[in-house]
Amino acid sequence: MVVTQWPAYDVQRDSVRVLVLDSRERLLLFRTVDPTMPEEGEWWELPGGGMELGEDVAATAVRELAEETGLVVDRDAVRPLPWRRSATYVHRHTRYLQHEQFVLVRLAVPAPTVVGDGRTPEEVAAYLDVRWWSAADLATAAGVRFFPGPLPELVPVALAGAVIDQPFERWN
Numbered sequence: 001m002v003v004t005q006w007p008a009y010d011v012q013r014d015s016v017r018v019l020v021l022d023s024r025e026r027l028l029l030f031r032t033v034d035p036t037m038p039e040e041g042e043w044w045e046l047p048g049g050g051m052e053l054g055e056d057v058a059a060t061a062v063r064e065l066a067e068e069t070g071l072v073v074d075r076d077a078v079r080p081l082p083w084r085r086s087a088t089y090v091h092r093h094t095r096y097l098q099h100e101q102f103v104l105v106r107l108a109v110p111a112p113t114v115v116g117d118g119r120t121p122e123e124v125a126a127y128l129d130v131r132w133w134s135a136a137d138l139a140t141a142a143g144v145r146f147f148p149g150p151l152p153e154l155v156p157v158a159l160a161g162a163v164i165d166q167p168f169e170r171w172n
Contacts, residue, residue, distance in 0.1 A: 009097035017048035026132035070115035
């Protein structure tokens with residue numbers, strides 16, 4: 001879908017979202033909250049974040065995984081997926097316009113321990129829990145909120161290698 005005019009926003013950025021699968025094909029997600037906006041409730045989201053100046057997609061994925069999870073992967077382990085989208089959301093009372101690219105990292109071990117030693121203070125306050133989700137868990141997650149909203153439907157499509165033309169999402 002082509003958006004000819006973006007909604008008003010405070011910050012625009014490019015971002016990388018990482019689908020991390022363990023050796024049992026379970027997906028890593030964070031249970032998250034915006035502590036400055038508790039009325040927004042909780043949601044589950046993929047690791048990842050904004051690209052820094054001079055970084056490419058793989059470098060961003062490697063850095064974000066290390067910071068947010070303690071998982072250290074080689075940039076050669078980062079596989080691009082044919083999934084890109086733009087979304088807008090409010091976080092900490094700031095409206096973002098985010099252009100996201102999704103990548104895949106497959107781990108050779110089951111559910112490695114996730115640590116947050118490299119997280120920013122904002123991430124420490126926002127990440128409530130971490131969980132490795134099976135395909136069945138995602139498929140039956142009725143009433144659970146995700147970012148992106150249709151994450152449970154799109155993950156199997158992405159893993160099958162299909163191009164995802166996700167419409168623009170005004171998440172909150």
